[in-house]
Amino acid sequence: MNSIVLSKKQFNDLKNMVYVTSGINLHEGKLELLKSKIAKRMRMTKKSFDQYLSYLHNNEREVIEFIDTVTTNHSFFFRENKSIEHIVNQFNNHPQKKSKEFKIWCAACSTGDEPYTIAIQLKALGLSFSIQATDISHSVLSTAIRGIYRNDKLRNVPRPLLHRFFQRGSGKFDGFIKVKKEVMQHVSFQKFNLITDTPVNEQYDAVLCRNVMIYFDHPTSEKVTNKLYNSIVPGGYFAIGNAESLMNLNHRFNSTPRVPSLYIK
Ligand SMILES: C[S@@+](CC[C@H](N)C(=O)[O-])C[C@H]1O[C@@H](n2cnc3c(N)ncnc32)[C@H](O)[C@@H]1O
Structure with a gap:
């Protein structure tokens, strides 16, 4: 239990700030969660309630830390791998696969499980590739850059790939696994806010934006989808999460038969 009382106005102000900064739409059902997160951040920043709210309003980095908690x-590794497998197979059947470097952007990559999942599958086929992986949150990006995970996050990784591309920890790292350098060198991590940042002038063969639009409302999902469309080569792929849909959004992608969460430009 926490003793914080949030007035309706304070809740609406916070909701608005989170929405404007990240596109995330907090509904009233999140009130209790919000209160416990504020209490946690107050303890961590050693501030009173009022001090914390005004600090939050004036500090973009804190807003992002805060969003991180809500x-x-x-x-996890190999989450919803069907769309990734389809993309990897298509790359492997590409007529110029021996000379081409495939470019992929994992937007909202979280702790890096997703880009490394793609990297090991492409590497196993001997393809040449680079992956740009981005997220709004500084803390998930630092985990991704370290590349060290609890064993249970890798339980879906096929054995041969597990043995080839990861190192088991020992001593104080018992129970952890590290991604090998030869995989990590293909992936670069950077902070990117899907709402407020403009994509670099790069064209990708595939863009993944999975399990984040679920937090966005329709107009925001539509803007993000169209923003990412412009970063994909003609014939390139756009993957969303299995629980997400582009239905009812105005967009120019074509769907792929048999892989519902995968689209083609
Ligand atoms: C549930 S994780 C999805 C991770 C991965 N794509 C997957 O499917 O397993 C959602 C991620 O979206 C990030 N996120 C939320 N709002 C964002 C925004 N406006 N721009 C970029 N990333 C955002 C969060 O920080 C979080 O790491």
């Missing part, structure tokens, strides 16, 4: 960064 969203889920949940991810």
